Amino acid sequence: MDLTEFDRLFDKKNYKRHPWEISRKKVLFKLLSASEIKFPIKRIVDIGGGDAYIINEIFKHKLADEYFTIDTAYSPEIIAQLKVNYGENSIHYVQNLTDYFNTFPTKENVLFLCMDVLEHLENEDEILQHLTRKNNYFLFAVPAFQTVFSQHDLLLGHYRRYNLKQLEKLLTKNQFQISDKGYYFSSLLLVRWIESIFNKNKKASIDNWTGTTFKSKLLVVILQLDFAFTRVIQKFGIKIYGLSCYCICKK
Template identity: 85%
Template sequence: MDLTEFERLFDKKKYKRHPWEISRKKVLFKLLSDSEIKFPIKRIVDIGGGDAYVINEIFKHNLASEYVTIDTAYTPEIISQLKTNYGENTIHYVQNLADYFKFFPTEENVLFLCMDVLEHLENEDEILQYLTLKNNYFLFAVPAFQSVFSNHDVLLGHYRRYNLKQLEMILTKNQFQILNKGYYFSSLLLVRWFESIFNKNKKASIDNWKATTLKSKLFVGILLLDFAFTQVLQKIGIKIYGLSCYCICKK
């Protein structure tokens, strides 16, 4: 979850989805379709679900029998607004992992998504300590490279950025078996590097995107081509760095 997502929640008609959000969603679907996970799965749980965009998009594709999104910002008022924004459906909104495990059976065949969440925590164990279930799948994604950490990260509430080796070490220490890993959005890494040097006071975020629909589609297309190219290179053993890194895991 990025904190700025909730600034637009009660004014849904006036905001546009940032190309990064749309592209990340499409990257997620591609990573899942290429994984060993057999869909539909029993349950999909989106940790740090923010304004619930991702879980509602997943819901449309019938990838699971049950859907849960978890975020500490989910007050009754926000949950009510989310249901108004997306329409009534069977998605469950839960405020934290402790409540999730209280209300839902600890069944096998569950996919936990933890995308752009760990960087918001002082200690990753705040979440990882709960994810001890066997025979379940996990997808972790985090922003990459501390060298491009900037005021933009501070604005979003980030404590740090990672490289893929650091993410792997954290996950293997917590007994996750890594099935697939890599970077994505290589083109954005160079952009962010320049911004970290020349635009240290950047305040633009996903909640204030104002470009035209055509420009947004163009950016989405570029990012998806970027991702496809990176995936091809990774399959033949060529590592390309990117602005984000991910690990698909099992326990």
């Protein structure tokens, strides 16, 4: 999760969700629909769930029988506010992976989502060492390319950015079997590169989007076209870099 996500929990009425978040959600659904995973699956667990936007969107689409979101920031006060914001439903809010595995064991297949989380950890093993059980599925996504690391990353609490080879190496070292991989949001990579040079003190984040509704919808459309184009090109073996990279895996 990004540290700024919790700034908006208590101001839902006036909050505008960033088009990047909406677009990332759409990318997630497209990646899952194209994967080998059969839905509905028994359980989906969103690691680093932040303000629980993703898991609540997944809940609406009925992709699983059980839903969990895990974040170290989930205090009783935060959980209570999340339930106010999204309504009472069957989503479980858990503070850490140890509590999750101890309290909610299962032998059924589980899909773990770990999107934009590993970069927040000084050592990725804090999460990866827990994900050892066989016959589970995993989707990892991280921000790409250390060359565009900037004040924006520091604002969000990032230790690093990755390229796809680095992400693959990290996952294969931990016995994950990668079935799909790639980059997305290619159009944003150039924008971020320019910002990293000329706008080193950027304060904008996903929690303070002030764009109009029209601008938000336009950016979402552009990013979805960007993703669709990248997927088509990749099918022909042509690699196009993007601001984020992902791996879908199994153990």
